[in-house]
Amino acid sequence: MTKKVSNRKPTKKHQRSNNLFSVIIAGGSGTRFWPLSRLETPKQLLHIGSHKKTLIQATVSRMSPVVSFKRTYIVTNSGQVESINLQLLSMTGLSWDKQFIIEPEAKNTAPAIGLAAVYLRRIDPKAVMVVLPSDHVIKNNRKFHSAVLLGAQASGDGFLVTIGIKPDKPETGYGYIHCGDKIKQGVYHVKEFKEKPDRERALKYLQAENYYWNSGIFIWQADTILRAMKKHMPKLYEGLVKIDKAMGTERVQEVVKTVFSKLKSESIDYGILEKAHRVALVPVDMGWSDVGSWNALDHVLPVDGDKNVKKGNLISIQNKNSILYGGERLIAAVGLEGMIVVDTPDATLICRRDKAQEVRKIVDILKKRGAREYSTHRTMLRPWGSYTILELGDRFKIKKIEVKPGAKLSHQMHHHRSEHWIVVAGTAKVTNGDRVYDVHPNESTYIPMSTKHRLENPGMIPLQIIEVQNGDYLEEDDIVRFDDIYKRKTQK
Amino acid sequence: MTKKVSNRKPTKKHQRSNNLFSVIIAGGSGTRFWPLSRLETPKQLLHIGSHKKTLIQATVSRMSPVVSFKRTYIVTNSGQVESINLQLLSMTGLSWDKQFIIEPEAKNTAPAIGLAAVYLRRIDPKAVMVVLPSDHVIKNNRKFHSAVLLGAQASGDGFLVTIGIKPDKPETGYGYIHCGDKIKQGVYHVKEFKEKPDRERALKYLQAENYYWNSGIFIWQADTILRAMKKHMPKLYEGLVKIDKAMGTERVQEVVKTVFSKLKSESIDYGILEKAHRVALVPVDMGWSDVGSWNALDHVLPVDGDKNVKKGNLISIQNKNSILYGGERLIAAVGLEGMIVVDTPDATLICRRDKAQEVRKIVDILKKRGAREYSTHRTMLRPWGSYTILELGDRFKIKKIEVKPGAKLSHQMHHHRSEHWIVVAGTAKVTNGDRVYDVHPNESTYIPMSTKHRLENPGMIPLQIIEVQNGDYLEEDDIVRFDDIYKRKTQK
Numbered sequence: 001m002t003k004k005v006s007n008r009k010p011t012k013k014h015q016r017s018n019n020l021f022s023v024i025i026a027g028g029s030g031t032r033f034w035p036l037s038r039l040e041t042p043k044q045l046l047h048i049g050s051h052k053k054t055l056i057q058a059t060v061s062r063m064s065p066v067v068s069f070k071r072t073y074i075v076t077n078s079g080q081v082e083s084i085n086l087q088l089l090s091m092t093g094l095s096w097d098k099q100f101i102i103e104p105e106a107k108n109t110a111p112a113i114g115l116a117a118v119y120l121r122r123i124d125p126k127a128v129m130v131v132l133p134s135d136h137v138i139k140n141n142r143k144f145h146s147a148v149l150l151g152a153q154a155s156g157d158g159f160l161v162t163i164g165i166k167p168d169k170p171e172t173g174y175g176y177i178h179c180g181d182k183i184k185q186g187v188y189h190v191k192e193f194k195e196k197p198d199r200e201r202a203l204k205y206l207q208a209e210n211y212y213w214n215s216g217i218f219i220w221q222a223d224t225i226l227r228a229m230k231k232h233m234p235k236l237y238e239g240l241v242k243i244d245k246a247m248g249t250e251r252v253q254e255v256v257k258t259v260f261s262k263l264k265s266e267s268i269d270y271g272i273l274e275k276a277h278r279v280a281l282v283p284v285d286m287g288w289s290d291v292g293s294w295n296a297l298d299h300v301l302p303v304d305g306d307k308n309v310k311k312g313n314l315i316s317i318q319n320k321n322s323i324l325y326g327g328e329r330l331i332a333a334v335g336l337e338g339m340i341v342v343d344t345p346d347a348t349l350i351c352r353r354d355k356a357q358e359v360r361k362i363v364d365i366l367k368k369r370g371a372r373e374y375s376t377h378r379t380m381l382r383p384w385g386s387y388t389i390l391e392l393g394d395r396f397k398i399k400k401i402e403v404k405p406g407a408k409l410s411h412q413m414h415h416h417r418s419e420h421w422i423v424v425a426g427t428a429k430v431t432n433g434d435r436v437y438d439v440h441p442n443e444s445t446y447i448p449m450s451t452k453h454r455l456e457n458p459g460m461i462p463l464q465i466i467e468v469q470n471g472d473y474l475e476e477d478d479i480v481r482f483d484d485i486y487k488r489k490t491q492k
Numbered sequence: 493m494t495k496k497v498s499n500r501k502p503t504k505k506h507q508r509s510n511n512l513f514s515v516i517i518a519g520g521s522g523t524r525f526w527p528l529s530r531l532e533t534p535k536q537l538l539h540i541g542s543h544k545k546t547l548i549q550a551t552v553s554r555m556s557p558v559v560s561f562k563r564t565y566i567v568t569n570s571g572q573v574e575s576i577n578l579q580l581l582s583m584t585g586l587s588w589d590k591q592f593i594i595e596p597e598a599k600n601t602a603p604a605i606g607l608a609a610v611y612l613r614r615i616d617p618k619a620v621m622v623v624l625p626s627d628h629v630i631k632n633n634r635k636f637h638s639a640v641l642l643g644a645q646a647s648g649d650g651f652l653v654t655i656g657i658k659p660d661k662p663e664t665g666y667g668y669i670h671c672g673d674k675i676k677q678g679v680y681h682v683k684e685f686k687e688k689p690d691r692e693r694a695l696k697y698l699q700a701e702n703y704y705w706n707s708g709i710f711i712w713q714a715d716t717i718l719r720a721m722k723k724h725m726p727k728l729y730e731g732l733v734k735i736d737k738a739m740g741t742e743r744v745q746e747v748v749k750t751v752f753s754k755l756k757s758e759s760i761d762y763g764i765l766e767k768a769h770r771v772a773l774v775p776v777d778m779g780w781s782d783v784g785s786w787n788a789l790d791h792v793l794p795v796d797g798d799k800n801v802k803k804g805n806l807i808s809i810q811n812k813n814s815i816l817y818g819g820e821r822l823i824a825a826v827g828l829e830g831m832i833v834v835d836t837p838d839a840t841l842i843c844r845r846d847k848a849q850e851v852r853k854i855v856d857i858l859k860k861r862g863a864r865e866y867s868t869h870r871t872m873l874r875p876w877g878s879y880t881i882l883e884l885g886d887r888f889k890i891k892k893i894e895v896k897p898g899a900k901l902s903h904q905m906h907h908h909r910s911e912h913w914i915v916v917a918g919t920a921k922v923t924n925g926d927r928v929y930d931v932h933p934n935e936s937t938y939i940p941m942s943t944k945h946r947l948e949n950p951g952m953i954p955l956q957i958i959e960v961q962n963g964d965y966l967e968e969d970d971i972v973r974f975d976d977i978y979k980r981k982t983q984k
Contacts, residue, residue: 329839331842334843334854335850337844341842346822347822348840349825349826350823350826396916398882398958420914
């Protein structure tokens with residue numbers, strides 16, 4: 001029994017290093033997972049491959065035995081901060097307010113990583129960054145932790161370390177890394193990075209056994225990557241120096257914005273790794289998937305005897321090798337083979353599996369049309385609970401609003417609409433102008449236009465109300481906030 | 493110019509015969525058109541192949557140059573009477589109350605036709621019945637009218653006449669009629685009825701050119717068909733004699749019920765036509781389709797350059813030979829070939845075209861589950877307008893109710909629920925206990941449990957209200973009616 005020491009889960013103390021930081025890149029808009037992903041709920045915020053955690057929750061949680069929550073930073077855009085903060089708060093019980101590094105615009109991975117490196121080097125000159133995409137699935141956490149720690153060690157010798165995944169099929173959708181000589185146990189020189197191959201070449205790589213998938217997970221000292229940028233991406237480096245100097249001043253946001261506006265979009269792979277000399281590879285077989293499209297769902301979810309992934313309210317007859325991904329609405333599928341069906345309350349996708357990449361085109365069309373299905377879902381989560389749009393009329397809008405026990409919406413006012421509230425479950429505490437009163441199930445109240453009001457749930461069970469809005473303009477941005485316990489700027 | 497006299501549309505007077513009656517068979521539950529068809533809205537009540545008219549409206553309307561509305565009878569079950577009456581009322585402006593012949597249970601076509609024959613022979617001993625399925629599409633009305641009139645003439649010579657359709661493809665889904673010797677211009681003896689053939693045999697029939705599809709449209713004297721039943725279906729005839737004797741008495745409904753409960757299900761084809769001697773065929777090429785399943789939709793709706801039928805809120809990319817039939821919800825389809833997609837607010841069907849017959853299985857499963865999607869739609873039409881279920885909760889239900897100008901719901905009461913009404917468009921006249929008052933947009937009112945109430949639209953534009961029901965039991969059958977201008981028994 002005592003022989004298997006190396007298989008034991010190491011204690012947290014043993015694993016965590018004092019210089020290690022997680023840098024989670026959460027910039028993607030996740031167009032490839034439409035209609036489940038929308039502009040306001042990109043892929044990393046979705047439950048894909050797990051009921052319990054969203055992809056970004058799983059990413060943060062997975063790293064926690066190695067890097068504490070407090071040393072984990074999220075690089076994202078301002079539009080996603082509130083949603084990510086809400087998800088991480090609900091998982092950890094901690095506020096993540098201070099752990100966001102905001103990109104003013106998306107410029108691919110090199111600028112995002114450069115910005116994080118400058119930021120972390122200020123906190124700790126010897127900071128070691130573990131750079132992680134926020135939307136990948138990893139099944140074997142133990143192997144993942146071992147690889148990260150091996151990489152962290154190698155980063156101490158000045159290596160830029162990349163985690164390589166042992167291929168189990170001739171995948172044409174990933175870049176490959178040609179593995180070179182051994183540096184030490186489990187760590188190798190990188191001979192060459194290879195672009196996404198055709199099928200024939202992918203088969204060769206698979207057979208050769210010294211090619212690995214490029215996972216996009218990297219480990220290096222903040223200082224090492226910045227020095228590499230100075231050499232290989234001098235313009236980026238110049239901008240980062242400006243940002244570095246502005247840090248701690250009031251100007252910093254403005255400087256980041258100006259610098260980013262002038263940067264070229266560039267990936268860290270192309271900009272640095274393919275050019276740098278001391279690049280190391282830690283190969284690992286850890287059940288990894290980047291879940292790049294709906295077509296990859298059977299890599300991360302169980303399949304039935306006919307190789308179908310099935311979820312939701314389905315009637316499935318004679319289907320094979322298909323992804324049937326529904327929710328509460330009824331989907332009946334008959335005789336499908338190699339198809340993807342994804343259902344959401346307001347939109348359904350039906351797509352041949354080998355056309356999964358075309359889903360981007362749909363999102364482009366919706367964006368051009370200014371369609372609601374591009375940006376939001378019918379149900380939107382908020383720190384205080386959620387709301388669901390039941391009906392949109394000419395001069396009215398019907399919402400179901402659910403407020404968590406103890407939660408309260410902001411003290412607010414609308415210029416263009418009045419609201420009827422009917423309580424259908426729980427008890428509402430309502431501030432309506434100067435009056436404060438309770439409203440119980442089967443009771444209603446009326447909030448006139450331009451009247452300051454607030455809705456809260458003083459009770460122990462969820463509060464459910466039906467809101468009927470009347471007015472000439474019924475968008476979410478008609479809101480004046482006077483007080484908000486969640487300190488939000490944009491959301492209701 | 494005057495040479496083409498035969499192509500002129502004959503006047504109504506010229507065409508109508510004094511003994512002709514239409515008998516429209518509307519018994520089908522239309523399971524093959526789920527999810528558009530439901531138990532409460534079978535195929536004949538749907539707009540298939542026409543925006544303007546439902547299939548039964550089109551059937552009635554198509555016959556009207558030959559047989560007046562007042563001589564048109566509908567054979568159906570009691571569950572469909574109100575819906576059919578509503579559709580025919582709205583099309584013709586006439587009440588059809590007295591023109592229903594109710595089957596107490598479905599026993600296939602022979603008993604239904606026998607019942608109608610007894611009924612019509614009482615009205616006119618020389619009655620000639622044109623028996624028509626309620627859910628077929630016919631594109632060329634002129635040819636149809638000519639065929640019916642030819643058939644009516646032949647029926648005077650004691651023939652049982654069937655309309656045969658000239659095949660334009662080797663269809664395996666229809667029965668065929670082998671055409672015999674000519675009786676007179678356009679009318680032929682029937683040599684033999686043929687069961688649905690396999691593909692090889694269907695090809696032979698097509699090439700032989702003297703085989704026709706059996707359309708299910710028949711013309712005969714009521715007396716002739718009853719005499720044929722006496723000979724070939726003596727048990728049915730015996731029952732019909734009992735019904736005949738009870739007619740005009742109070743017992744009639746009870747007798748029909750008793751007789752039908754003992755009858756065998758039998759088609760008129762198998763029970764009579766295949767056995768009778770004087771059977772005639774009127775062949776015609778009139779753009780006929782029985783629209784037997786979703787797969788037949790491209791026979792009756794236009795197709796695009798890739799042979800797709802497209803309807804509704806679609807994004808269609810690289811699809812071929814597919815039926816894409818949506819509504820207001822967004823459907824995005826990519827790379828489909830030979831597929832059927834049908835979307836409704838609460839259920840979506842995705843089915844390979846060659847599996848369209850399997851849709852019945854889905855309906856069977858839903859029926860067994862007691863699923864709502866088996867029987868009703870989210871939006872239900874009523875004589876006063878319509879309602880849409882927006883949300884079903886644990887102890888609440890949200891409806892959008894639309895009331896036509898001048899229309900009123902019944903004076904009613906519920907034992908188990910109270911109702912909040914918020915007017916969002918138009919003006920409501922509300923009777924609430926002893927009070928009668930108007931409610932305007934952005935105003936609400938409350939109907940307590942067990943309080944007599946009535947909703948009406950006194951205005952000139954549609955009234956829209958949002959109804960929030962609260963209670964322990966929220967089904968449609970919790971309703972006590974005190975007055976109803978539409979004299980309904982079962983509906984709200």
